[in-house]
Amino acid sequence: MTVTAPDGVGVIESRAAALDGWIALVLRAGTLLSVGLLAIGVVLMSLAGRSPLDATWPALDLGRIPGDLLALRPEGFLWLGLLATLSTPLLRVAASVVGFLGLGERRMAGLGSAVLVVIALAVVVAKGTQA
Amino acid sequence: MTVLVLLAAGGFGAGVFGSLLGLGGGILIVPLLTFGFGLPFREAVGVSLVCVIVTSSAAAGVYLERHLANLRLGMLLEVFTASGALVGGLVAFLLPDRVLAGLFAILLAYTGVTMLRRGATAARSGAGLAEPGEDPAGPADTPGAFRAALAGPGYRPARLGAGIGGSVFAGLVSALLGVGGGIVKVPLMHLVMGVPLRVATATSNLMIGVTAAASAIVYLMRGGIDPLVAGPTAVGVFAGATLGSRVAQRLDLRLLRLLFVAVLALTAIQMTLRALG
Numbered sequence: 001m002t003v004t005a006p007d008g009v010g011v012i013e014s015r016a017a018a019l020d021g022w023i024a025l026v027l028r029a030g031t032l033l034s035v036g037l038l039a040i041g042v043v044l045m046s047l048a049g050r051s052p053l054d055a056t057w058p059a060l061d062l063g064r065i066p067g068d069l070l071a072l073r074p075e076g077f078l079w080l081g082l083l084a085t086l087s088t089p090l091l092r093v094a095a096s097v098v099g100f101l102g103l104g105e106r107r108m109a110g111l112g113s114a115v116l117v118v119i120a121l122a123v124v125v126a127k128g129t130q131a
Numbered sequence: 132m133t134v135l136v137l138l139a140a141g142g143f144g145a146g147v148f149g150s151l152l153g154l155g156g157g158i159l160i161v162p163l164l165t166f167g168f169g170l171p172f173r174e175a176v177g178v179s180l181v182c183v184i185v186t187s188s189a190a191a192g193v194y195l196e197r198h199l200a201n202l203r204l205g206m207l208l209e210v211f212t213a214s215g216a217l218v219g220g221l222v223a224f225l226l227p228d229r230v231l232a233g234l235f236a237i238l239l240a241y242t243g244v245t246m247l248r249r250g251a252t253a254a255r256s257g258a259g260l261a262e263p264g265e266d267p268a269g270p271a272d273t274p275g276a277f278r279a280a281l282a283g284p285g286y287r288p289a290r291l292g293a294g295i296g297g298s299v300f301a302g303l304v305s306a307l308l309g310v311g312g313g314i315v316k317v318p319l320m321h322l323v324m325g326v327p328l329r330v331a332t333a334t335s336n337l338m339i340g341v342t343a344a345a346s347a348i349v350y351l352m353r354g355g356i357d358p359l360v361a362g363p364t365a366v367g368v369f370a371g372a373t374l375g376s377r378v379a380q381r382l383d384l385r386l387l388r389l390l391f392v393a394v395l396a397l398t399a400i401q402m403t404l405r406a407l408g
Contacts, residue, residue, distance in 0.1 A: 020195040020202060027192035027340075034185060035369045038362045042135065045359065051134045052359040053168060060351065060358075078358035085181055085365065086347055088188045089340030096206060107280065111206045115341060118213040122345050125221065126352035 019099040026095045030088030037081030044074035090119055134168070138360060139367035141167060142182065146371020149186070151382065152391055155311030155339060156368045157183045158242055161235060162398045165405075170360065172228040172235075177350040178361045179309030180343045182368040187311060187339035189369065190376070194333035201334045204281045204288055204326070208298040209338045212312065213345040215302025220349030223307050233406030235308050239399035242314050243392045289325045297323065306346030311339035 045052070058075040068076025097112035145159035157179045164175035194200040223231065281288050288294065297319040305312035313335045320331035350356050 016202075017198055020198055020200075023202065024192040024195040027188045027195070031185065031188040031192065031369075034188075035366060039366050041358070041362045042139070042366055045362065046135055050359070052138055052357070052363060053134050057357040057359050059354065074362075075358060078362045081365075082181060082351070082356065082358055082361060085184050085188075086344050086351065089184060089344045092188075092191075093206075093209075093341060096202060105203075105280070107277070108203055108206060111210060114210045115206065115213055118210060118217060119341075119345055119348065122213075122217045122220070122348045123352070125217065126349040129221065129224075130353055 015103055019103065022099060023092055023095050026092050027088060030084065030091055034081050034084040034088060037077050037084055041074045041077030041081055044072055044077060048074060050074065090116065135363050138168065139363040142364040142367025143371035146186065146368035147375040148391060150372040150375025151387060152246070155183045155313055156186055156372065157310035158239065160364065160368070161309050162402070164360070166401060172231045173223060173355055174357055176223065176309030177347070177356040178364055180347040180350060181356060181361045182365045183311045183343045184340050184347065185365050185369050186372045187336055187343065189372065191337040191340060194336055199329055199333035200337040201281070201283050201326070201330055202337070205334045205337045207281060208294060209341045211295050211298035212302035212338055212342040215299035216306040216342045216345040217349065219303040219306025220346035224353060229406050229408060231307060232402045236399045236402035236406060238304065238308055238310065239395045239402060243395040243399070245314060246388055246392055283330055286325060286327055286330070290323055294319060294324045302342050302345070305342050312342055313339060
């Protein structure tokens with residue numbers, strides 16, 4: 001079965017179309033979550049009367065984020081929003097890998113896994129070269 | 132409070148213009164933060180990468196829903212854009228700000244010339260878009276099976292080797308200068324690989340998120356992203372890009388494009404002066 005793509009680009013298989021829709025959902029949810037968290041952080045920063053350029057910024061400390069969220073401190077929401085922002089494209093790749101495996105496209109799943117390996121390498125290298 | 136509002140407003144403006152003109156906001160955000168708010172170049176790049184990811188994720192969702200982005204081709208190329216971005220993210224911390232500013236000036240000039248050419252093409256053809264199925268790269272030069280898996284309705288990507296090499300370069304540019312790299316990826320896919328322009332644009336947008344994330348992780352872990360600046364700017368960019376995408380169809384973009392090229396030229400001059408110290 002096929003699905004017509006808009007704007008005259010042609011037709012695509014319905015299972016591939018379903019995968020596109022599923023991944024679009026992941027991206028949309030991730031974006032809304034990220035922007036929502038950042039927006040809350042901005043509002044809290046405004047209420048606290050803090051200026052973004054006033055001082056050095058708070059360091060990323062994953063252990064502090066839950067406490068900052070509970071205490072409604074802006075940095076907790078901002079850091080979590082930034083982490084959600086960076087994670088959204090990676091979740092998209094992970095969802096694609098799962099989807100390609102479901103479609104029996106092992107080569108494409110392999111490529112998606114290779115992307116995730118590069119990202120993991122970025123984490124390791126960045127950690128190893130931290131100042 | 133004022134700075135916070137100005138950052139959000141600046142991000143909003145960058146989002147609107149970027150969306151109207153088919154660019155990521157990065158090309159505007161870096162000059163905005165460096166010249167407007169006095170941020171060091173590398174810090175501006177870190178914030179810009181965050182904004183670029185937000186706009187890419189939002190736009191890519193829409194492109195996928197409309198089945199315009201080629202997920203398989205994007206997946207292949209982003210292995211290499213992400214690799215380039217990883218290297219670029221590390222190199223960025225070794226280069227002086229002046230060198231980065233000089234590279235950014237070159238990118239601005241290139242973008243301005245590209246936009247003028249695009250405007251002239253659009254004026255001649257009425258749309259400036261490749262027709263579905265057209266293959267400007269000519270006959271394919273890579274073996275069939277794998278390329279067939281990357282094919283879309285009416286086209287089959289050619290010259291994968293060149294596409295891969297160009298993708299590494301696009302990743303490097305993105306990481307060093309805080310832009311999405313679409314200015315490299317779209318011509319690469321369309322003119323070199325023979326992918327229709329609308330698909331190339333949508334696929335580039337899909338890839339930008341992963342490309343920018345690879346280098347943003349390096350910036351983040353090396354203390355190169357200021358959350359207090361990134362928050363308001365990213366929220367502003369998201370709101371601006373959302374508005375821009377809704378009004379783009381109703382506006383005559385010719386005058387806007389010329390105005391934008393003038394802004395790019397002025398910014399390129401300022402960046403050059405900064406590079407020369």
